[in-house]
Amino acid sequence: MDVNQFKERYVKKFEEMYAFDYKEGSIREQFLTLGYLIKNMYAPEWRQTSDTYLENKSKQVFYFSMEFLPGTMLKSNLLNLGLLDTVSDGLKELGLNLDEVATGEMDPALGNGGLGRLAACFMDSIASNGLAGHGNGIRYQYGLFKQKFIDGNQIELPENWLRNGNVWEVRRENKAVTVRFGGHVTLDEDENGVKRPEYHNTMNILAVPYDTAQVGYDNGVVNNLRLWSAEIPYGEEYLYPTDEARDQVKQITEYLYPDDSNYEGRMLRLKQEYFFSSAGVQSIIRYYKKMDLDWSFFPDKIAMHINDTHPTLVIPELMRILMDEEGLSWEQAWEITKKTVSYTNHTILQEALERWPVDMIAQLLPRIYQIIVEINRRHIEKKIPLYGEDLTYRTAIIDHGQIQMANLAIIGSHSINGVAKLHTDILMNQTLHDFYLMYPNKFNNKTNGVTxxxxxxxxxxxxxxxxxxxxxxxxxxxxxxxxxxxxxxxxxxxxxxxxxxxxxxxxxxxxxxxxxxxxxxxxxxxxxxxxxxxxxxxxxxxxxxxxxxxxxxxxxxxxxxxxxxxxxxxxxxxxxxxxxxxxxxxxxxxxxxxxxxxxxxxxxxxxxxxxxxxxxxxxxxxxxxxxxxxxxxxxxxxxxxxxxxxxxxxxxxxxxxxxxxxxxxxxxxxxxxxxxxxxDEVQTLNENRTYHSRHLYETNPRINKVLNMLVDGSIPNTEEIGQDIFDSLVKYNDEYYLLQDFDSxxxxxxxxxxxxxxxxxxxxxxxxxxxxxxxxSADYTIHRYADEIWKMKPGEENILLQPEA
Ligand code: CR1
Missing domain, CATH: 3.40.50.2000 (Glycogen Phosphorylase B;)
Structure with missing residues (x-):
């Protein structure tokens, strides 16, 4: 497409959409026109990419993440399609300006911080490296709160990023799946004597996917980011007669939890986690069946990666479907699950390690709970003879009435990686040392990257x-x-x-x-x-x-x-x-x-x-x-x-x-x-217990002077917080050693x-x-994930590997 062709198509598209002259359009209308035009342009490649994957039975990775922070997509799509200059020049000739038009797009803040942004960089690199890989997450109605300062205080406002619609997404109602919550489950024997679960009184939620193209850089590859939205199943509206009942459904995908390093223990969060994990696994299974292959080939065709522990329920959910719906034995299902799933740990902060009360999982997900109990039982039974009771019990999934999600993620996967060398070392030598002794080969490092x-x-x-x-x-x-x-x-x-x-x-x-x-x-x-x-x-x-x-x-x-x-x-x-x-x-x-x-x-x-x-x-x-x-x-x-x-x-x-x-x-x-x-120095200081921040405050004149400013009225309007912050540093011994590092x-x-x-x-x-x-560059990081964890090669004609006996 050259500049003139672009201009022609743009003007035509604008008139089709708004029925008046483009020169009178608002920024928002100009942006939307451009967005739809670009979407039309990559649509054939999008479809073709997915056809090719199916035809070639390519191995595909599904990146499960509770958060994606893609940023605005206009320019990145243009860049990757090789159209940035053409469009910029064309708009200029039409009397418009690309930078201005770009401000018509909302920035989808569907993540908290580094973890969500990393997922977005990875999507870009997976497509740009020519790898068959897709994202799986939640289409939050409201993204991370909008921050305002009032009198210097943070105020949180709702971020209604969808209020003007979203050009990039495609609603795929025909690909919806049902996710079940609550009720109870009985195990009944079928005519062959196989125990089959029967679900009673469950709450059924329709998971509707919204797909967004992930355009690769100058390579014709267009992958998919699939975000799920919760709805009342068609024909079941009568089950939700009140606003309150309907709200319960809507709520599931309404808000992104705004804590990045604090574990949030609410029921709703657990619902979110199961909702997108289950929907993702179900749609992958449906897809796999189209390939018409034996189940034993599943790990050769599908990799499921879990971004931190939030999607860990992928593990029992995959087990559930393979056994309960597809009739595989526990052993077969377990082999497949472990070979399919891999896990990234993103933090060693204790408060961020997810633990769910047993009662909560048992009540919300009765069948999943049974499966977790059984995974745990078999783990303990198998490992005690090898590692003794102490170590084995320290690795239990269920402990003190809590389900330890990281433990489930490690036991139910074939790979766990940290996100930088030092972090991985700390995981192996400290945080997850017991697991490292048990499964040294599962541990590996994948230092983060950015696009x-x-x-x-x-x-x-x-x-x-x-x-x-x-x-x-x-x-x-x-x-x-x-x-x-x-x-x-x-x-x-x-x-x-x-x-x-x-x-x-x-x-x-x-x-x-x-x-x-x-x-x-x-x-x-x-x-x-x-x-x-x-x-x-x-x-x-x-x-x-x-x-x-x-x-x-x-x-x-x-x-x-x-x-x-x-x-x-x-x-x-x-x-x-x-x-x-x-x-x-x-x-x-x-x-x-x-x-x-x-x-x-x-x-x-x-x-x-x-x-x-x-x-x-x-x-x-x-x-x-x-x-x-x-x-x-x-x-x-x-x-x-x-x-x-x-x-x-x-x-x-x-x-x-x-x-x-x-x-x-x-x-x-x-x-x-x-x-x-x-x-190492921090560790030593921790072990020796010789740190006394008050001593530094009293003996280091520079520190003394600065800390006094927090409490002596030097800084206006900080009376109370100044004292609290001062206390955290002096009275409560400065947990993060600020004063120790101050001079250097x-x-x-x-x-x-x-x-x-x-x-x-x-x-x-x-x-x-x-x-x-x-x-x-995330391109290299993704190359290493593909090579060492997912066992995938770009554009590879996937050859069937013989499944292990
Ligand atoms: C870490 O704090 C890291 C990102 C992405 C964050 C940050 O150091 O760069 O992950 N962890 O790996 C996190 O959000 C819930 O944990």
Whole structure:
């Protein structure tokens, strides 16, 4: 399609849809027109991809995830279809602007943070790597809450992302399945003496799929993201005569749970988990039957991956269907299940490990409960002779009246992986050590990755053009080619151009901050960015302590020559996470105080953007100079903003935690600012029990001064929260060791100040970060998942493997 053809089709489409001239269309109408037009264009490839998979009986992976955070899809679809320039030029000739039209799209916030965004990057990479793989999740009516600040406090508003419809999705009513809840189950013998379950008085919910195309990059592959919505089954409306009864159904897919690191124990959450797990498994089974193969080939054709433990019920659900509906024996079903399912762990935080009360599962899912009990019984029986009682019971699925979802996920799958080397080591040596002794071969590492298409090509066109010009375009298909850039590390011209690209991106963000927040920031200042969920372990508070320290230094030394800094925060706190919300209030009040203090010559500004999400990340990341990755070592499983920021030329200022350890190893110590305790040092401090934060408060004058600011009225409107936060650090012994790492953190920032003054030195460091970002492309991560866990090859004509006897 050339520019003229595009223009013609666009104008025609607009008139068909709205029956008036496109020039009078609203942004929303222009966006919708473009969206439908693009959908028409990939529809044949979408259909063809799925036909090919069926014809070739290709092995396919289904990625089960409670969350997907895809971001807006207009530009990513255009990019992947190779139409970005054509459409951008065509619109221009029609007097329209692609960037403006793109604002007509809502950003679907169907996830909390890293876990959901990772799932979206993986969808993009699976299709772009030419792999047959699809997502399976929930079509929440409301995404993650919209964050507002009122008097500096976080307020949560509903995010009605579907209110104007969604161009990309296709409702497939004819593919709906029924998911059963509640009631009770009896096991009756059939004529052959086989026990068959009979369900009584169940509540039947219709799961209706909405499919969204996942367009691969320049390869003609279009996979599927299937999100399920709960409805009353047709013909059963009479069973739901009241609003309340109907609400119970609607509720199942109404809200995304807004906690990312807290286990939420409500019945509704459990319903959600079973709902999309069961619907997904049922539709996969129906599909497999179309291939007309023996059940023993199932694991050769289907892989089911569970993103954290939220979809763990896939395991007993697959067992249930294979036995109860397809008549397989327990042993056959168990072999198939284990070979089909694999599991990723995303956190070692105890409070995030899912445990459901036995009663809850027994009541909501009686048949599934029976199967879990039996899996547990057989596990214990088989392992005691091999590992003894102590170890075996520590790995039990049912313990103290609770179902341990991680234990079920490990026992019922063939692979468990962590998301960065350090995280996987901690899983093997500590958190899941008993399981590691039992199943050493199941454990493996898959360091996270990010898609460079969204995070460089789409969000940073300036850098993309520079790279294309300097190193050619190979990096777009093979991100490791970015390493070629190293050859230009001392090339003044390239470094200067890099500087200009960054400055432009900073100007763009500064404009947003001016318009949306009324804060003026200087684009030549250091843009120091921390963007991630608000959580105590991520230590946004340490960042604040540094800001206060710097502020008081400048007040006392107004003529200092340190470079200007803009501290940029983006973070949502779980609505029930009181402490995190206090930190938000504190940051906002500190921002107010500093931004309005004329005596410091704008040497510091603090910008806390409202409603941080994928779209804002696309604006902030290309503008960042410093990437703050300052979690307590051992706590951040991987982090993924670290990778996006690095790829956009920000310098990482970090503890040795999560994937930042690997970033350090690739980029080299001269191009990163490392501070603080290592994981081993944290462990030692934990074991010795010698940490006394009050002692540090009393003996370290710098710490003393900054902490006093929290309670002596220096910061307006923080009386109560200032005291609470102070107490968490001094009275309750500073759980995340902020004060222990404080001095080295300040030191690291000083080094950054000095380096920034030498522009060429700084730009060289930025360049080295970009050049070393290739290994963190999700394309490589997905390649390793496919190769080592899912046993899949791109476009492979799948040859039937002989099933094991
Ligand atoms: C981790 O906290 C990681 C993402 C994706 C998060 C973060 O470090 O990058 O997963 N874990 O792997 C999470 O959300 C529920 O757990």
């Amino acid at each position: 460079m298409r969204r995070w460089v090509q789409i969000s940073n066109p300036g850098l993309t053009a520079l790279l294309d010009d300097v190193i050619g375009t190979k990096w777009k298909k093979a991100p490791n080619e970015l390493v070629v850039l190293k050859a230009f590390a001392n090339d003044k011209d390239v470094l200067k151009r890099l500087d200009e690209v960054k400055l432009n991106n900073k100007k763009k963000f500064a404009k947003y901050v001016q318009e949306e927040m009324g804060i003026t920031i200087d684009p030549t200042a250091i843009f120091d960015v921390q963007i991630k969920r608000l959580h105590a372990y991520k230590r946004q508070l340490l960042n604040v302590l540094h800001i206060l320290d710097r502020y008081s230094f400048i007040k006392e030394n107004p003529n200092t020559d340190i470079p200007k800094r803009v501290f940029i925060f983006g973070a949502k706190a779980a609505p029930s996470y009181h402490y995190a919300k206090q930190i938000i209030k504190l940051i906002n009040e500190v921002a107010n105080m500093i931004n309005n203090d004329d005596s410091i010559n704008d040497l510091i500004k603090v910008v806390f953007v409202e409603n941080y999400g994928v779209s804002l990340a696309e604006l902030i990341i290309p503008a960042a100079d410093i990437s703050e990755q300052i979690s307590l070592a051992g706590k951040e499983a991987s982090g993924t903003s670290n990778m996006k920021l690095m790829a956009n030329g920000a310098l990482t200022l970090a503890t040795m935690d999560g994937a930042t350890v690997e970033i350090h190893d690739y980029v080299g110590k001269d191009y990163i600012y490392i501070f603080g305790m290592t994981n 953190y300040i030191e690291a920032h000083k080094r950054a100040d000095t380096d920034f003054k030498d522009r060429m030195k700084w730009n060289k460091k930025a360049l080295m970060n970009i050049a070393n970002a290739g290994p963190f």
